[in-house]
Amino acid sequence: MEVEERLQDVVSRIQAAERSAKRTKGAVELVAVSKTFDAEAIRPAISAGQRVFGENRVQEAQAKWPEMKGETPDLVLHLIGPLQSNKAAEAVALFDVIETVDREKIARALAAEMQKQGRKPKLYVQVNTGLEPQKAGIAPEETVAFVDLCRRELGLTVEGLMCIPPVEENPGPHFALLAKLAAACKLEKLSMGMSGDFETAIQFGATSVRVGSAIFGTR
Ligand SMILES: *Cc1c(COP(=O)(O)O)cnc(C)c1O
8 A cells, every 4th residue: 555545544543533433624734743754755755745744863853854845835844753862953943843842851841942042843742651761751749740840931822732652552541641741731632542552542531642553664
């Protein structure tokens, strides 16, 4: 199958999941995760109408997206990988949504850069719902206080929460936990669900799903 067909298939599955979860049509946004794929592999998805893409590395995104953004100005680029504070300037300059805010140092660096550049990417807080030591994200029990700090102390607008459940576990409880934390923070956006579990995530209230291999193939 070609990228266009796989993209259409994912879009249809999202719509079907919206219906079966009694969600509003169009309630769930598709973030097409294009990490490791080059412009040549990505362009067919843009031609087919996809506008929202996710990348996990700042440098890789910097190398391939400015040209495509030039060709198609309404592209929306999400950073979905861990961010170091020494990359905050590049991230603020390139991305429209940064999904991986997970500690005070990075929140402060982003706040300073947003001020300096006059650019305001939307921000999500990443939660390490499985408390995995190797994984980025704030601990669930610290999430409410951290979102509060971002808002009150740093003047940041947080749009929502994001999580990546442990690969070997049933993702449902992790999605439910993220939804509960978002409600506690009065946040409406939930970035959760990948190629293997996006339909489950939609049942649990995902407002965006990050789908890579089901569209672009195995990495
Ligand atoms: C790679 C990646 C995805 C997409 O994963 P697939 O299983 O290929 O759909 C989603 N979210 C994050 C944070 C990723 O790094």
